[in-house]
């Protein structure tokens with residue numbers, strides 16, 4: 121149902137109250153105006169109130185565009201455990217105004233360390249720039265507050281089903297058939313986007329994840345620690361800081377599992393599984409003590425896929441809607457943040473259609489590099505291969521002492537092995553001068 125000139129009832133989240141309230145939402149296009157730098161004010165509709173959607177919304181509001189974000193959730197509820205924010209992602213969070221809140225809650229990570237049978241097989245130091253590990257709820261909260269402060273309109277309980285082009289305008293169509301017209305629609309609805317033509321290749325391994333309290337005494341280490349057996353077994357402990365309004369330090373724990381083994385795992389008595397894991401890595405014991413039911417662990421499956429043209433007419437795909445990968449390199453959230461920034465940069469410089477091309481080009485090399493590396497690294501740490509992990513361990517022992525190797529590894533995990541956003545477009549507005 122098209123409602124071009126109407127006022128609709130929808131459910132808008134009031135961030136101050138953190139609950140959903142039915143309110144009046146004006147779905148009209150805002151009046152156009154030309155402002156600083158000759159840029160035209162656009163009406164922008166965003167499908168997905170996750171990492172990429174909130175970042176893009178904040179950045180585009182900062183530029184003066186009218187932004188409406190739609191999400192299927194009833195209340196703000198990020199799914200999942202903890203994740204790593206790399207220095208390149210922090211730059212974007214700082215630009216949005218979410219950096220301070222993220223630093224307040226996140227755990228600094230100086231090192232990624234992995235071992236097999238007591239031998240070090242992964243040891244990457246961040247150098248001066250730290251990575252940050254954060255609970256998803258804390259990251260979401262920081263992004264959400266920034267987007268609300270910037271003036272984004274956030275509509276919940278709004279499941280997007282299509283984004284048709286009607287009379288030159290891209291529309292967001294909801295499950296209830298309401299349709300909203302926009303100058304630009306951004307698909308930020310993640311790995312299960314119904315709008316994106318992305319073809320995803322499911323990966324054979326996923327992982328069981330949980331957020332628990334930091335269980336060991338003493339100082340929380342600034343380290344992601346992993347244990348391996350070949351590539352078929354992997355366990356990890358990652359400090360992820362605190363939840364909003366809480367002071368208890370949390371940890372994300374994970375256990376690699378073939379997707380095909382998940383049904384069996386659900387049938388296995390929990391205590392048997394816990395005993396297996398603890399035999400494999402005794403340090404997991406105080407964390408696993410907090411797991412009382414199978415449901416306390418969430419199974420995440422992964423896929424690989426890249427959309428080579430992440431745009432269509434008046435439509436941009438960002439984040440996991442444009443590219444998916446395993447979390448081996450800890451770059452997914454960063455990629456979504458960088459996409460949002462690249463799109464915002466392109467829209468400052470160029471009219472929409474040229475900006476979309478520019479957005480895609482500016483991210484192409486960085487994405488190709490990290491998608492390629494991720495495809496290579498994933499089976500090295502999660503697969504049933506026998507030779508690959510032996511090569512991994514041998515290669516590590518040979519080259520890790522070299523300064524150059526360490527520098528390259530630091531840059532890989534920091535997310536800036538190649539320039540994250542490459543662009544030649546130069547607008548006249550002052551906004552550009554503030555970009556890195």
Ligand SMILES: Cc1cc2nc3c(=O)[nH]c(=O)nc-3n(C[C@H](O)[C@H](O)[C@H](O)COP(=O)(O)OP(=O)(O)OC[C@H]3O[C@@H](n4cnc5c(N)ncnc54)[C@H](O)[C@@H]3O)c2cc1C
Nearest residue numbers: 168170171172192203204280309310439440450451452453
């Ligand atoms: C177990 C696991 C561990 C990970 N670890 C890391 C890590 O350490 N570092 C890292 O950088 N990345 C990590 N990632 C990847 C990272 O979580 C994603 O890359 C990132 O969240 C992508 O952001 P996004 O904005 O594209 O999508 P999301 O953050 O997934 O947001 C999508 C939003 O769209 C909404 N939505 C979906 N469909 C619809 C619809 N039809 N209508 C309306 N709304 C919709 C969803 O409710 C959600 O709010 C990990 C992923 C997993 C699964």
